[in-house]
Amino acid sequence: MRLHRLEITAFGPYARREVVDFDALGADGLFLLHGDTGAGKTTLLDAVAFALFGAVPGARGQVKRLRCDIADNDTATEVALELSVQGHRLRLVRSPEYQRPKRRGDGFTTQQATASLTWLGEVPHGQAAEGITRIDEVSRTVQRLLGMNAEQFFQVVLLPQGEFARFLRADTTEREQLLERLFGTQRFADAERWFRELRTARGRELDRRRQSVREWLARLAQAAREEPPEDAGSEWALALRRRAAEAVAAAREEEQLASAARERAEATLQERRTAEERVRRVRAARQRIAALAEQADERARWAAELASARRAVTVTGPAAEADRQNERFERARAAEATAREALLSTGFAEPDSPVAVLRERAGSLREEAGALAGLVAEAEQQERDRKRLRDLVETATYATAQATALGEKLQGLPERARELRLQREQAAAAEVRLDGVRTRESDLVDALSAAKEIPRLERAVTEAVRLEQEATDAYHTSRTVLLDLRERRLAGMAAELATRLGEGEPCPVCGSAEHPAPATATSDPVGEADEAAAAERERAAEQHRAATLTARHQAESKLAAVRERLEGRTAEELTDALATVRTELAQLTTLAEGKARLDASVQAVEAEYAELTAQRAEAERSAGVAEEQRRTLAQRVEERERRLDVARGRFADVGERREHLVAVVGALDALAEARTVRATEKERLDEQLTAVRDAVRRAGFDTVEEALAAARTDARVADLERALADAEAEEKAARAVLAEPELAAVSPDDEVDTEPARLAAEEARTRAESAVATLRAATQRAEEVDGLAERFAAALAELAPAEEEFAELDALTDVVNGRGQNSRRMSLRSYVLAARLEEVAVAATARLRSMSQGRYSFVHSDAAGSRGTRGGLGLDVLDDYSGAVRPAKTLSGGESFLASLSLALGLADVVAAETGGALLDTLFVDEGFGTLDGQTLDVVMDVLDELRAGGRVVGLVSHVEELRQRIPTRLRIRKSRAGSTIELEGGMTAA
Known part of the structure; x- marks a missing residue:
């Protein structure tokens, strides 16, 4: 990959369009970017990264503020980069997302991010x-095309010396995080996780199987009502089944006898x-016949x-109907009187006229009321229009006042x-x-905390x-006691041998079968058991001494680690520093927490301004429309009022006059109908009274009252019929019982005792x-024991291979995850x-070694850390002057820069080879040269000269004055209030 041309506009501190011609700048293979602090040297590297990946490295990428704050509002933020990679030349153009002022009105709008790639x-x-x-x-x-992601590119091409200085001094965890991002070892982490998850799943399955065995064992013991032994297995289950079968056989024999x-x-x-029932039936039959x-x-x-x-039934029906007809006649007569009074209340002067006259007069009044129906609708519309006139006046007045109030609100919003x-900007900076x-x-x-x-560690x-x-x-x-016992035992060894001699047995020393003068033991002999006990005490003391030695080393190591971490700071100093930082943190947190609220407030104010403007325009329009509608409607109301005055006559309005006519018509119709109904009901009453007199004569009664006195309710008639029928049926049943053959020889005086037989x-x-x-319980228990015993045996058979498989998987998982047998x-x-x-x-x-003139070398260690922590990522420095391997933390500032630069270049080579990426023809080294003396700087420059061999271009970012004398091709960045500018020194002027 080779860079050719970079164009930046309104990016970082660059307010205007600036161009960097890398072809001219890197003609010698080595160039320098220099300028004042904050001028924008590192911003050029950020621009290269942004053009390629849409992101910038390090903490700067987390802020997401790439636009120049002092750029003109009409100038768009843009980065363009021309480069060659894998034989193809291309041009990348990117713009970040940022907020710009609206072209119309106040407020801001979001300019969306864009990107394009053009093949050249x-x-x-x-x-x-x-x-x-x-x-x-x-x-x-x-x-x-590059063969690497943004994180790898930032580490390989844009060498951040500060990060590699931290990498040198990092612990295993921090070093692991960086290497994992660069080399993409996620698949190995996935393999570790796969083994852990598989072990967890198999462990749960094994626990489930063990729990299943325990459950079947508990259920089997519960079913057999026996406590299981400690080593309960298949033999115990077979014995349970045998005892259960024997219990079933004994219970079956007893059940048959019972x-x-x-x-x-x-x-x-x-x-x-x-026999007892026959006597009882005879007694009962004779008693019922007598009753x-x-x-x-x-x-x-x-x-x-x-x-x-039954005879009175033919009279009660017609008599009841006559009473009901009389009630209907009385109601008709009362209704006629009510209708006559209602007609009189309307002012009608002839209420006693015939029905035909009443109906004729109602027809003429109905036609007159119908003619007024249309004018009633106009009168109702007249009332609605008058109300509408009042509403229009109120609407016009309110809209005018609203427009004035909205204008006053709009004045203070900008x-x-x-x-x-x-x-909001202050809160964003705090965030x-x-x-x-x-x-x-x-x-x-x-x-x-450390x-x-x-004090506790000390x-x-x-x-x-x-x-x-x-x-x-x-x-x-204990060692002294053991040596003393051994010496005393050796001294009394002859007496110990003499105690083992037997009559006629050969001596183990001389072979003689005769023992004329065997040696005798001293007053305090030492035996083999005494010596063994002393040796055991000496061994235990040795183990205890070794354990205390290890404990002392661990305690001293912990204390040394804490002191090294504190770097000489006391608890009082740390407390003061922490209080200062927490005060600063509280202030920043308070500011940052208000950012979201301020964002919402800004948006709310902008939205309120737009909304109030629209509301004021709408209020002014509403006022004009309401006034125009009021004038038109007032003319229509005046014309309609003249027509309604003529139609209402002596009444308050047309509706009242029409309601009066409708009421008179209704009263006339009601009176005519009531007189017709009353005459009809009178005729029906006379007919029903004649029918009642005929029914009394046919039933054989003299008067209606006599017939009604003989009448009974349906319930009473049913009771009489049922009582007569029941008495007749009971008598027949009692005589039928006495006639049964099996009761012929039974006397009601016989006595039968059933109590002994019942007991x-x-x-x-x-x-x-x-x-x-x-028997049922024994059978059920035997069946349950048989089934549970089979389940228990099956669970035992499944458990053994599962335990063997899990033990193998558990050991393998520990090894893969750095535990267990992984030393x-x-x-x-x-x-x-x-x-x-x-x-x-x-x-x-x-x-x-080249930069340090053969003195230093990196030493990698894969040994485990202290106190059993993970190892494999140790990185120290071998000092050839002393021959000692020492931590990288002990290097001086200049030596740390050399080590960091060497580590960065080495990592760049390995990552490029690992990713299979494009050949990296352009490399940037950012800062760190100020810590080197002149001689060391010469050595470093020689190494950088080697890097540009084969056409590679190396760019140095530094403000060190000596580099300006050593490197003829330089890009100077000048800082001013109007924004930074770029000037090419020792070559062509930038376009």
Whole structure:
């Protein structure tokens, strides 16, 4: 990849269009970007990054404020870059998203981001000749051509020395995060996670199987009503099944015996109950016949009453209808009187006229009322129009007042909008600074916590030293006791051998079978057991001493690590610094928290201004329209009023006159109808009274009152019929019982005792039911035990292979994730990153040895960290002067710059080779040269000269004066109130 031309407009500190011709600037292969602090040197590198990827590196990319604040409102922010990559020349043009003032009115509008890619020369295969204009497609095409993403490009082409200085001093976790972003080892992390997730899933499955075995065991024990032994297995389950089957056989035999006894007892009881029932039936039949004989006279009276009631039925119906007809006649006569009074109340003078006259007069008045219907509608419209006139006057007055009030509100809004925008900019600046201040606060909190731990750690070291000394003394004491016992045992070895001699047995020393004078033991002999016990105490003391030694080393290491981290700062200093940072953080947080509210307030003010303007215009229009409508409507109202005055006559209005006519017509019609109904009802009443007199004569009664007295209700008639029928049926049933053959020999005086048989039957039934329940429970228990035993055996059979498989998977997962049998404590991802870091260390060492004149080399270590932490990403420096390997933190400022630059160049080579990206012909090194002396700067320049071998262009960003003397081609950046400008020194002037 080679850069040719960069054009920037209204970008960063550059208010106008500035051009950088990289072909002229890099003609010698090495050029310098220099200028005052804040002039915009690093902004040129940001512009290159933005043109390629639409983003800028580091913390600057998080702010997203790329537009020049002092640029003209009509000047668009834009970056254009021409470059060659993989044999193709192309031009990239990008504009960021930013806020610009509206062209009409006050306020701001969002200028959307744009991007385009144009091919200059031959178009690659598969690409459109007209280029690309979609932002995402432009980014994907650039990334595919370069072979690396934005993060990798920022680390490989735009070498940020500050970040690599931190990389040198970083711990394993921080170093791992950077390397992971550059080398894309996510797939190895996915593999680690896959193993962990698989182990978790298989572990849950194994737990489920174990729980299943425990559950089946518990259910089997519960079903068998036995406590399971500790080693319960298949043998115990078989024994349970055998005992359950034996219990079923015993219960079945008992059930058969109890069932036979119950059948015999129930047969005897049934015979006794049958005899008792026959005696009871005979007694009951004779008693019922006697009772019916005593009721003969009463039943005769019931029969006579029933006959009279049946004859009276033919009279009660017509009599009731006559009463109802009389009520209807009276209602018709009252209605006629009411209608006559109603007609008189309307002022009609002839209420007693015939029906025909009344109907004729109602017809003529109805026609007169119909003629007034149209004028009534006009009168109603007249009232609505009068109300409309009043509403129009109010509308015009209100709209005029509203337009005046809205004009007053609009006067103060522009100034308020400007104040809110200023407050919003202050809140945005505070929001940008928050992350840095929070990071400082977090670092100070951690450091203060560590400082507070120092007294405890010092006490721990003192205690560990004391315990180590005590353990050492105990070890020496036990060692002395062991040596003394061994010496005494050797001295009494002959006596020990003599105790083992037997009569006639050969001596193990001389072979003789005779033992005339065996040696005797001393008063305090030492045996083998005594020596073994002393040796065991000596070994335990040695282990305890080693453990205390390890504990002391760990305590001292923890204390040293904390002191190194604090870098000499005390807890009081850290507390003061933390208080200052927290005060600053509180102030910034208060400002930043108001940004969203201020954004909303600015938008609300702008929206309110637009809305009030529109409302004022609408109010003025409404006032004019209302006044015009009022004039037109007033003319129509005046004309209609003249017609209505003639039509209403002596009444208040036309509607009242028409309502009066309608009321008179209604009263006339009602009176005519009431007189007609009254005459009809009178005729019907006379007819019904004649029908009643005929019915009384036919029923055999003298008067209507006599017939009505004999009448009975339907319920009483039904009761009489039912009582007579029931008495007759009972007598027949009682005599039929006495006539049954099986009761012929039964006397009502016979006595039968069933109690003994009943007691015997209940006892037999209780025994049988208990036996059946016992058999059922034993059978159910046996079936349940059989089923659960089979399930238990199946669960045991499934558990064994699952446990073996999980043990293998668990060990493998620990190894892949840097635990268990993994002695280096390195995960798979860390192992891959360690290999990449080793390549980086080799590549960086070649340049570091050259820059340090053979003194320093990078040393990569894959050993585990202290206290068992992860290893594999250790990076130290070998000093050939002393032959010692020391931490990179011990390097001086200039040495750190050399190491950082070497590491950055080495990482650039490895990443470029790893990603398979395009050849990088352009490289930028940003700052850091001010820490070098003259001799070291010569060496560094020699290395940079080597970098431009083969046509590579190297750009240095620095304000070091000596570099201006060494590098003839320079790009000077001047800072002013009107914006920064670019000037090419030692070559062609920039366009």
